Amino acid sequence: MSERRDRPRPAKPVTIKQVAERAGVGQATAARVLGEYGHASEATRERVAAAAQELGYVANHAARTLASGSSRTVGLVVGDVENPFFATAARGLADTLEQGGYTLLLANSDEDVGREEQAMRAFATRQLDGIVISPVTHTNRAPLSWAGPLVQIDRVVDDLSVDSVVVDNRAGAEAAVRHLAACGHRPIGILSEPAEISSTAERLEGYRAAIAGLGMAVDDRLVAVASPTQDSAYRVAREMLAGPGRPRAIFTASNFMTAGAFHAIRDLGLRVPDDVALAGFDDLDWTTLVDPPITVVAQPVIEVGRRAGELLLDRLRGDDGPPRQVVLPTELVVRSSCGAGGAQPSRRRSTVKVKTSPR
Amino acid sequence: MSERRDRPRPAKPVTIKQVAERAGVGQATAARVLGEYGHASEATRERVAAAAQELGYVANHAARTLASGSSRTVGLVVGDVENPFFATAARGLADTLEQGGYTLLLANSDEDVGREEQAMRAFATRQLDGIVISPVTHTNRAPLSWAGPLVQIDRVVDDLSVDSVVVDNRAGAEAAVRHLAACGHRPIGILSEPAEISSTAERLEGYRAAIAGLGMAVDDRLVAVASPTQDSAYRVAREMLAGPGRPRAIFTASNFMTAGAFHAIRDLGLRVPDDVALAGFDDLDWTTLVDPPITVVAQPVIEVGRRAGELLLDRLRGDDGPPRQVVLPTELVVRSSCGAGGAQPSRRRSTVKVKTSPR
DNA sequence: GTGAAAGCGCTAACAT
DNA sequence: ATGTTAGCGCTTTCAC
Numbered sequence: 001m002s003e004r005r006d007r008p009r010p011a012k013p014v015t016i017k018q019v020a021e022r023a024g025v026g027q028a029t030a031a032r033v034l035g036e037y038g039h040a041s042e043a044t045r046e047r048v049a050a051a052a053q054e055l056g057y058v059a060n061h062a063a064r065t066l067a068s069g070s071s072r073t074v075g076l077v078v079g080d081v082e083n084p085f086f087a088t089a090a091r092g093l094a095d096t097l098e099q100g101g102y103t104l105l106l107a108n109s110d111e112d113v114g115r116e117e118q119a120m121r122a123f124a125t126r127q128l129d130g131i132v133i134s135p136v137t138h139t140n141r142a143p144l145s146w147a148g149p150l151v152q153i154d155r156v157v158d159d160l161s162v163d164s165v166v167v168d169n170r171a172g173a174e175a176a177v178r179h180l181a182a183c184g185h186r187p188i189g190i191l192s193e194p195a196e197i198s199s200t201a202e203r204l205e206g207y208r209a210a211i212a213g214l215g216m217a218v219d220d221r222l223v224a225v226a227s228p229t230q231d232s233a234y235r236v237a238r239e240m241l242a243g244p245g246r247p248r249a250i251f252t253a254s255n256f257m258t259a260g261a262f263h264a265i266r267d268l269g270l271r272v273p274d275d276v277a278l279a280g281f282d283d284l285d286w287t288t289l290v291d292p293p294i295t296v297v298a299q300p301v302i303e304v305g306r307r308a309g310e311l312l313l314d315r316l317r318g319d320d321g322p323p324r325q326v327v328l329p330t331e332l333v334v335r336s337s338c339g340a341g342g343a344q345p346s347r348r349r350s351t352v353k354v355k356t357s358p359r
Numbered sequence: 360m361s362e363r364r365d366r367p368r369p370a371k372p373v374t375i376k377q378v379a380e381r382a383g384v385g386q387a388t389a390a391r392v393l394g395e396y397g398h399a400s401e402a403t404r405e406r407v408a409a410a411a412q413e414l415g416y417v418a419n420h421a422a423r424t425l426a427s428g429s430s431r432t433v434g435l436v437v438g439d440v441e442n443p444f445f446a447t448a449a450r451g452l453a454d455t456l457e458q459g460g461y462t463l464l465l466a467n468s469d470e471d472v473g474r475e476e477q478a479m480r481a482f483a484t485r486q487l488d489g490i491v492i493s494p495v496t497h498t499n500r501a502p503l504s505w506a507g508p509l510v511q512i513d514r515v516v517d518d519l520s521v522d523s524v525v526v527d528n529r530a531g532a533e534a535a536v537r538h539l540a541a542c543g544h545r546p547i548g549i550l551s552e553p554a555e556i557s558s559t560a561e562r563l564e565g566y567r568a569a570i571a572g573l574g575m576a577v578d579d580r581l582v583a584v585a586s587p588t589q590d591s592a593y594r595v596a597r598e599m600l601a602g603p604g605r606p607r608a609i610f611t612a613s614n615f616m617t618a619g620a621f622h623a624i625r626d627l628g629l630r631v632p633d634d635v636a637l638a639g640f641d642d643l644d645w646t647t648l649v650d651p652p653i654t655v656v657a658q659p660v661i662e663v664g665r666r667a668g669e670l671l672l673d674r675l676r677g678d679d680g681p682p683r684q685v686v687l688p689t690e691l692v693v694r695s696s697c698g699a700g701g702a703q704p705s706r707r708r709s710t711v712k713v714k715t716s717p718r
Numbered sequence: 719g720t721g722a723a724a725g726c727g728c729t730a731a732c733a734t
Numbered sequence: 735a736t737g738t739t740a741g742c743g744c745t746t747t748c749a750c
Contacts, residue, residue, distance in 0.1 A: 396746095
């Protein structure tokens with residue numbers, strides 16, 4: 001087709017050397033203006049720029065990286081980009097890093113330790129300037145294989161003193177459970193993913209703390225654990241709800257758990273909040289679309305990504321202070337799935353915390 | 360902390376040369392076994408592997424790229440990873456490419472022509488082996504700036520003969536509208552995004568074709584256009600529903616439109632499907648969580664990414680045949696938002712098509 | 719099968 | 735301010 005004409009012939013790329021010749025300056029000079037480093041008089045800059053323009057010069061990233069040792073790229077390892085939490089965090093991170101001139105290279109760990117290690121190995125090869133990771137478990141030390149700037153998001157590895165940005169999972173979970181209790185529901189159960197993940201473990205802790213604080217005893221039959229998928233959550237929730245001594249309220253510790261439980265409740269013909277009250281973690285769009293809208297613990301997701309980006313940019317600028325642990329506040333968004341609150345959802349915010357622990 | 364011990368000192372990376380020395384072979388030989396190309400006797404491979412292991416050799420990607428001209432990386436430009444459609448497609452693409460040993464570099468265009476161009480420029484610099492793009496508009500020719508293997512997904516640029524993977528938007532939309540009509544609802548309106556995007560334009564076409572095919576006249580007041588956000592869709596839907604001659608059924612042409620319309624309908628105190636029937640495009644999880652569950656046109660999203668990956672891998676393997684246009688079928692998933700179907704949702708599938716147009 | 723040597727395109731150190 | 739030059743670590747001829 002005529003299109004053929006449009007597509008530029010895969011001509012051999014123009015090099016700085018050629019631009020230099022054309023501009024009648026030394027290669028180094030051309031490199032300085034094209035690479036935007038060092039000095040150059042206004043006059044030469046223009047000549048070089050013009051020559052580059054005419055020749056259609058395009059920088060060679062590989063050469064730059066090899067020569068300078070920096071790829072101006074940051075790696076991000078998440079469980080799965082399809083998870084809205086990670087997608088949003090990735091967005092916040094990418095936007096922030098972009099301001100510093102960095103690009104983001106993404107990898108999915110599939111929440112699998114083996115794949116996490118594999119991703120770290122692949123990253124190690126690429127001269128990355130930094131890595132942001134959401135560790136698969138609190139025990140796997142794969143992230144440690146990386147010697148450069150590292151920041152953990154959402155979760156952390158035990159006893160690892162590096163920068164991290166997480167939310168106050170414990171307080172968030174506690175607030176949700178207390179709210180459930182305040183609405184008069186009990187017993188209160190929890191549907192959670194395995195506690196291998198630090199954030200999940202904290203949410204479980206929050207649940208236990210709330211129950212204890214309320215003077216109730218933690219009944220293990222009300223602590224249900226499902227795999228991190230909606231299907232698994234659905235099955236476990238059904239089981240929990242069908243059994244004897246079923247909870248009159250459930251705190252779901254992740255978006256998968258919330259969706260699965262909601263589905264199960266509906267299929268069982270139970271009503272929310274009359275038969276079972278529900279409060280979840282993570283404020284996704286759909287929670288306001290369903291009937292009744294669900295009370296949730298909202299996390300500042302975008303902010304998690306942004307802060308991680310800022311922390312990293314600081315390190316890339318040379319900051320070598322002690323590791324910083326950023327704990328972002330969560331917010332209890334009260335809607336009607338617990339029977340409380342009216343039409344106007346209320347929001348209760350926990351406080352911001354930024355700890356700095358000694359290295 | 361004691362952690363300090365764990366973190367490897369940022370020692371200078373081991374090079375092939377060092378490995379070669381240690382193994383007592385020439386650098387080229389070591390490179391051949393470490394780079395897995397060329398030949399080497401079983402004996403030497405072992406010695407080199409052992410030496411590399413002992414020294415902790417890690418390949419230098421930049422050097423490889425510079426020397427070979429290939430980065431074993433593919434770029435992907437999407438509107439926004441936070442959009443579940445793109446997140447899933449990206450996943451399918453990444454998984455497929457990984458099998459071929461390629462890594463994915465992601466960029467968001469924010470559905471903005473300027474940013475799309477910017478992303479393409481950034482990619483041009485990186486010695487990518489291929490690019491997959493979801494063009495912002497059907498007219499912007501930014502994707503053309505790329506001379507290497509290119510595959511378009513979800514949407515296409517006018518008169519651009521390159522590989523592409525899209526779904527049969529027209530047939531999908533038509534099926535949804537016909538279904539709405541078959542359930543006895545009319546008039547039938549459409550809530551869509553601007554037709555700048557080829558897939559959206561096709562859905563509009565499908566709507567028009569269905570209306571015409573049903574012997575009805577297309578009433579422009581029933582063709583509402585909103586910006587691609589849930590908020591905008593909400594406002595436009597409210598307006599449409601509040602005005603005179605309001606539609607008794609709405610076909611929403613994207614997930615944003617569906618969510619916005621659903622919200623609007625509920626806030627207006629209207630019931631689905633009695634007051635307004637609803638059928639949407641794109642089968643997201645939440646559409647089954649709401650009441651009533653929404654009838655939608657489902658797209659094989661993961662498949663879009665996978666097929667794009669396969670197409671690209673073929674090209675990377677040297678296939679230089681004529682461009683291939685892959686059109687994936689959609690499926691009408693009948694639930695209860697149109698008043699038809701019972702408890703059991705039914706699925707109707709359009710047919711697969713794979714066109715090959717002359718280059 | 720293996721080694722020697724020439725770049726790949728750029729940055730950075732050193733002169734000027 | 736600008737030119738010269740030496741690598742960065744690897745792939746890739748080209749001999750042996």
